[in-house]
Amino acid sequence: xxxxxxxxxxxxxxxxxxxxxxxxxxxxxxxxxxxxxxxxxxxxxxxxxxxxxxxxxxxxxxxxxxxxxxxxxxxxxxxxxxxxxxxxxxxxxxxxxxxxxxxxxxxxxx
Amino acid sequence: xxxxxxxxxxxxxxxxxxxxxxxxxxxxxxxxxxxxxxxxxxxxxxxxxxxxxxxxxxxxxxxxxxxxxxxxxxxxxxxxxxxxxxxxxxxxxxxxxxxxxxxxxxxxxxx
Numbered sequence: 445x446x447x448x449x450x451x452x453x454x455x456x457x458x459x460x461x462x463x464x465x466x467x468x469x470x471x472x473x474x475x476x477x478x479x480x481x482x483x484x485x486x487x488x489x490x491x492x493x494x495x496x497x498x499x500x501x502x503x504x505x506x507x508x509x510x511x512x513x514x515x516x517x518x519x520x521x522x523x524x525x526x527x528x529x530x531x532x533x534x535x536x537x538x539x540x541x542x543x544x545x546x547x548x549x550x551x552x553x554x
Numbered sequence: 555x556x557x558x559x560x561x562x563x564x565x566x567x568x569x570x571x572x573x574x575x576x577x578x579x580x581x582x583x584x585x586x587x588x589x590x591x592x593x594x595x596x597x598x599x600x601x602x603x604x605x606x607x608x609x610x611x612x613x614x615x616x617x618x619x620x621x622x623x624x625x626x627x628x629x630x631x632x633x634x635x636x637x638x639x640x641x642x643x644x645x646x647x648x649x650x651x652x653x654x655x656x657x658x659x660x661x662x663x664x665x
Contacts (some may be wrong), residue, residue, distance in 0.1 A: 448596075479655075484563070486642065486655040503653070526584070534596065541586045541646050543562065545596035 445468055450535050450546035456526045457553045465520040465549050467535030475538045476518040477502075478510060479533040481548075487534065493518055525553045556581045558645050560656035568664050571633050575659045577643030580626040585646040586630050589617055592640040592658070600628070631662045639665075 451466045469476065472496045479487040479489040479502075491510040499510050501550030507529060510519045522529060530553045560578045579587065586604045589599035601610040603619035603626060610617050614633075619626045630637055642662050644653040 484657055486558075486560075486657040487644075487653075488655070489652065492652060541588060541602060541653070542599050543597075544599075547595040 448468055448544055448546035450533075451551050452514050452549060453547065455552070457522075457551065459492055459526060459553060461525050462521065462523050463484075463525065465522070465533055465551075467518045468516050469518075469535075469537045469544075471517065471537055471539035471544060472515070473539050473544075474515070476512065476540070477536040477543065478508070478518070478520045479506075479534045479536065480532060482531050490520065490533075501533060523532075525551075527553045530554050544545065556645070556647050556654045557644060558643055558654045558656040560643050561587050561643075562659060563656045564662070565661040566662045567633055569634055570631065571663075572631045573633060573661060574642050575594050575630075575643075575661070576625060577627070577656055578665050579645045579654075580624065580641075581645045581647055581654060581665045583647075584621065587619055587646070588653070589626075590642040590644065593615055593638075594643055595599065609624040614636065630661075633661075633665055 448469045476493045481487050482538040488504050493499045493512040496515045511519045534551045535546040558579045587600045589600040601617045613629045617628045637647040640658040642658045643656040647654050
């Protein structure tokens with residue numbers, strides 16, 4: 445019973461490259477989230493999915509796209525990475541207000 | 555604009571000290587306030603508060619909410635080095651399950 449699993453754990457990209465961050469949960473939760481965490485700024489919501497087949501923008505969606513592939517999986521795509529997207533990315537799930545987080549992906553864009 | 559402000563941003567204490575962490579908020583249609591502990595990786599849930607004046611307690615940690623003054627505090631008594639972490643406050647925003655997080659308080663407990 446892994447909870448929320450994120451891959452990869454670390455990634456270094458060059459400006460302009462694309463990549464997809466993967467998130468899978470085995471908690472049978474409907475809601476899934478992608479956050480970024482930057483020093484001094486707490487967690488900021490990028491995108492949110494209330495259920496399979498639905499997604500919605502959060503506070504900082506620019507430069508990102510998401511796919512809710514099924515109930516278990518929610519991926520985050522950077523089409524053309526920029527240095528400003530250097531951050532730690534967290535996926536989370538919930539059935540109510542309490543959210544359960546993955547271990548994070550540390551992304552550096554050079 | 556919704557906002558959640560935590561203070562202090564960082565705090566260094568010695569084992570055995572008592573600490574109080576603060577979280578103030580301005581969020582429309584408040585539903586709940588949550589505290590999380592973040593050590594090296596994922597934030598983990600500590601408390602959820604929805605009603606004013608009712609203290610939530612777990613061991614040496616406790617928290618209380620004041621909905622009139624729009625703030626919450628997290629108390630840790632008899633601190634231990636294992637309490638060293640970033641403590642995050644989050645408030646449930648108007649859209650269901652959409653949380654606004656504060657910047658966190660980094661607590662360091664020295665032996």
